[in-house]
Amino acid sequence: MTARKEKLFFYLIILLCILSLGLTFYTFVILPKTNIALGSFF
């Protein structure tokens, strides 16, 4: 793996982490109707 590709992957992984955490945060903290206890979160 080239240094350039490694750097690209490094940033891609960070982006993935931010996106997936953001999606979870949006679903369970921001969306008012999300209610996992009732099994109806979508």
Add this chain to the structure above:
Amino acid sequence: MNRTERILEKFNRRFSKEFYIGLGIWTISFFLPYILLGYDSYIRVHDTLEGELVWLHILKESGYMHSLSNEVKLSAIMDGLPRNVLPSGFTLIANLCNFFDIFYGYILGHFIFKTIGYVSFYLFIKRYMTLNYLYESGIVFVCLLLTSIQFFTPFGISIMGMPILAYGFARLYYQEDFGITALIFFVFPFCSSFVWSGIEIIALFNIYLIYLFIIKHDHITKWLAAWGSFILGTILANIQFIYGMLFLEDGFRSHRVDYYQFNDVPNIQASLTEFFSFFFSTHYHVSIFVSTLIFGIFILSYYGIKKNPWSKRIFIAIVFIVLWQAFYNYIEYFTQSIVFIKSFRFNRFGFLLPFLWFLILLISLDTIARFRLLSKTIPLILCTQFLILFLANDETQHNYKKLWGFEDTFPSYREYLALEQFNEIKKIIPNTEENKIISLGLSPTIAQYHDYATLDGLFSVYNLAYKIEFRKIIEKELEKNPLIREKFDNWGNRCYLYADELGVENVQNCQSSHDSKKIYNLEINSDQIKKLGGRYIFSACEVKNASILGLQLLKTIGSEKDFWKIYIYKL
């Protein structure tokens, strides 16, 4: 060297310092909210406080937990619910709840099941996986992630036990000492759910045995013996259910034979939606959002760095399980006449997914760990995955919210089961069998928990004839609301006093006092309630037309500050 020292040395060889630190972190973080909050901690409502857990309480109080007879009926429930349609009394969780009360039994069971997952996952990785680059603390962290997923304790180790089952299969594959392997397969059913994993494991086991016998022509004696151990364990652990299913008296016909899940022919769009939903979020019974980040990491490491054949195989297995789930409605649709398939629902292979996703995560992290810069992202990946699972796990989320003093509208154990209010209610209405209750806007399990006889209830199996009789009570309300009608007529596990004005938005139909709802035009058949033996209604909201229905408001218990404000009506 004495025996104790030898055992300690063996343990130290097998488990690292990081493993013990991980175990300590898991234990403290798990028990902390429950110790500090006690009955004020949150325990999941769905399928737990609203169902399975209180069933165990009913069995404990009735004294029929371990009864085998098909003649035994719980006369306080509906028209006399046969004991053998309720969960087995020989599983670990049932006995924990039988020995302690359901609150402590639940917490202990939760801890034991997740600890089994943690320890067995670690053992499986160390013994059967080759991870040359991933450091020890990373491995332990992944094992800890397994303990973070949302998980339904009443279903035992159906999900958490996958590493130990995989450990058993690996032992079989490598022809290791059979005694321990047989023990694993025999004990597993006593700690798991027959419906959620037992049937599916047997199905997969059978398919593999056929493969060994016909295609691989392998020596299968030990595989057959392990299969026998699992079958024997399953039969013994679920003897009441199996005996009930096969030999329950002629007059009993399960309401499940009347299931009808389709108002329309299954379509490809619905299946594709189900596919993506199930792929990225899995199922709320199994865990939520376990796959989103891992899928991305897998794609990057597999296509961008190194193609590991194992992660590919596991990924194909995941896709196959998700496809099966997404398109299972076609199978169900075309086999509607086969009651066995309709009743059992063979689409529950999702319990395998969290373990499979974590295996992919481990392999992907091992690939990433080869490179100096990329390896620096491993702590970030693990912490992000932990936060995702933490946020998606209602129990940890609400408990820690309560612990840190954040506003949390979700009821605690004490609030949901209305422990204080029922001390007062019992003074007004003794919980005798003659005083049959029906609940409106609050789950019937609350009255059942306080040992009241109830006309309604949430049960996975009850008498179809009773459902038809019960329907007469809510006939007019069902006519008003197609959604509720569909829910009750086509499924009906929740045999509740539905009201159109309350709707079915909250599946449980539970109105806490925070909602301050009032019902203005309730149309229920009071005579039918009386005919079935009902004497009182416990309602979570005021019924404005009570007098027209012949209901007399006896008292209101609780205030706006409480989770429930309960209106007691006499018929």
